Amino acid sequence: MSNQSVYKEVLLDHFHNPRNKGELDGMAMIKRGSNPRCGDEIEVGVNCNDEILTSVRFRGRGCSVCLASASIMTESTAGLERQQAQQLTQQVQHWFEDKNSDPPDDDALAALSSLRQHSARKKCVLLAWVALGEVLDCPG
Amino acid sequence: MDQAQSKPVFSLPDWRALRNDFPVLTNSQPALHYLDSAASSQKPQAVIDAISHCYSHNYGPVHRGLYALAEVASEAYEAARQTIANFVNAENTNEIVFTRSATEAINLVAHGWAGQHLKPGEDIWVSQMEHHANFLPWQRVCQTLGTRLRVIPLDEDGQLDFETAEGIFGANTGLIAITQVSNVLGTINPIEQIVRRANRQSIPVLVDAAQAVGHMAVDVQALNCDFLVASAHKMCGPGGIGFLYGKQERLAETDPLLLGGGMVDEVDIDQSSWAEIPARFEAGSPNLSGAVGFAAAINYLQDIGMGAIEQRVQQLTSLAYQTLSEIDGLALYGSPESTSHSGILSFNVDDIHPHDVAHIAAEHGVAIRAGHHCCQPLMQRLGVSSTARASFSFYNNEQDIAALAKAILDAKQILGNR
Structure with missing residues (x-):
């Protein structure tokens, strides 16, 4: 099995069995991201304790890429310090915006790499990450 | 036999x-x-060749030079206009205005005709199946002019539902702007009937024919519409060129959208006057290769x-x-x-x-x-x-x-x- 097809399996698994997806009741900070071009709409909620992300969840609708990326994101960022999470969201955004950039320091994100060649899907991949970035940029 | x-x-x-x-x-x-x-x-290939031939043999400024190449270019440009006029059966060649796109053509009518002739409180009717190109220009006219944007609803089958479009053919309607073919549903609208009913109240009708021209025979005189727009790239022609058809009397009461070179009669410091129609609507250097490619596309389609x-x-x-x-x-x-x-x-x-x-x-x-x-x-x-x-x-x-x-x-x- 090639890397590409392994990545595809990972993405499909996150799409069919999204992690940390559901209502955001009790989440302290919530930000919304939308892509009017395709009607995707995601909300990302975060709980923090002492600058550590104790919980990252999302809800909403979107294409398989958008939902899989959000699901992967929740797993990759929960447990990080706020500053580390900020750094990671920036790295992911940069990774998709600059074709020559290095991958982020998180192997769990490798599955997303197969989507970098599809510029039309950039917004789908980044929707949740941008929303998370906005949450983390909020003071408090 | x-x-x-x-x-x-x-x-x-x-x-x-x-x-x-x-x-x-x-x-x-x-x-x-x-x-x-x-x-x-x-x-x-015929369109690609026509454009290539234009740049290789006949390229020059349109309506701006006195040398042979410029004349050839000008003639080719006007011949393309004639080809389009014949294709949609316009009564006069100067009823065809070259634009950048169907979108630009609608904006020209919204700004240059509706913006000058409609009055606050009048209704502009569009349908629920319009492309944003035939929706947003009218929304803006309504916002700036105080006209009302009204929408013809669709029935369950995606057809226009005139029963519920109350007052559309009434005295308060200033314009109907409607697509001939829906770019989503594929529905072909009964334009001739709509125009016939609109005409009884002298209501002008603009037809967005971007999905119709080049796909079916479109005859502007049979439709009897006041304005009709289309673009070349959806009918085997090049990108970056489209046209506005307007009845002579409608174009005569339309202000230009773009001002600049080639569309003037006389320019003074204080005021200026416009060139004849259609030149007054075609400010800037004309898109010669686009026009030539457009005409080649029409010839290609007509041959089939x-x-x-x-x-x-x-x-x-x-x-x-x-x-x-x-x-x-x-x-x-x-x-x-x-x-x-x-x-x-x-x-x-x-x-x-x-x-x-x-x-x-x-x-x-x-x-x-x-x-x-x-x-x-x-x-x-x-x-x-x-x-x-x-x-x-x-x-x-x-x-x-x-x-x-x-x-x-x-x-x-x-x-x-x-």
Whole structure:
């Protein structure tokens, strides 16, 4: 099995069995991201304790890429310090915006790499990450 | 030879050979199943050659030089205008204004005609199936002028519902701006009837014919509309050029949208006067290669025959409709089984996001569109955020449709509920 097809399996698994997806009741900070071009709409909620992300969840609708990326994101960022999470969201955004950039320091994100060649899907991949970035940029 | 045999036989084009006129289709490896012609059509070699020939032999400034090359360029530009006028049966060649696109042509009428002639409180009617290009310019006119934007609702089959469009043909209506063919549903609207009823109250009608011209015979005198717009790139012509047809008396009361070179009569420090029609609407250096390519596209289509093209697309669409209807969980929008339907099918499959369907289709070499198709008000009416859309041209074939069906089944298998 090639890397590409392994990545595809990972993405499909996150799409069919999204992690940390559901209502955001009790989440302290919530930000919304939308892509009017395709009607995707995601909300990302975060709980923090002492600058550590104790919980990252999302809800909403979107294409398989958008939902899989959000699901992967929740797993990759929960447990990080706020500053580390900020750094990671920036790295992911940069990774998709600059074709020559290095991958982020998180192997769990490798599955997303197969989507970098599809510029039309950039917004789908980044929707949740941008929303998370906005949450983390909020003071408090 | 008996009577029947001696009749001239209507010979059908060789569609397989015609497909080979399109280098993108023959050059693509693996095979390209291009089902996105409603977004933009592919270009035949004849059009590519005409543009290349223009730049290689006849290129010069239009209406601006006294040397031979400039004259040749000017003549070619005006000949293209004549070709378009003949194609849509305009009474006068100067009723054809070259624009950058159908979009620009609508904006020209919104700004230059509606903006000058409509009064606050009057109604501008559009339909719920309009492309944003025939929606937003009117929304802006209403915001700045105080006219009211009214929307003709659609019935369950995606047809215009005039029963509920109260007052549309009444004295308070200042303009009706309507698409001839929906770019999402493929519905062909009864433009002649609409204009006939509008005429009784002297209501001007603008027709967005971007999906009609080049796909079916369009006769502006038979339609009797006041304005009609279309673009070249959806009918085998180059990008960056379209036209506005306007009845002479309507164009005479229209102000130019763009001001600049080539559209003036006399310019003084304090005030200026405009050139004759249509030059007054064509500020800036004209798009010669675009006009030449546009004319070449029309000649190419006419050589095949508009009747034959329309029939071919109807056959392909009907086959696609039958094929897709057999797929479990596939919802088709509008009424594609109707006879007043063009080569456009919009659909969704199960709960799969249309972007995913289009992405998987792409992996099968099938090019379809997914999204709201610049028709968000229509999406709201359909109760979806987006659809997948396959659109057909005469250069498509049965294999394209089979590939589409296979791709949809694959999408179901990969992304459908497990």
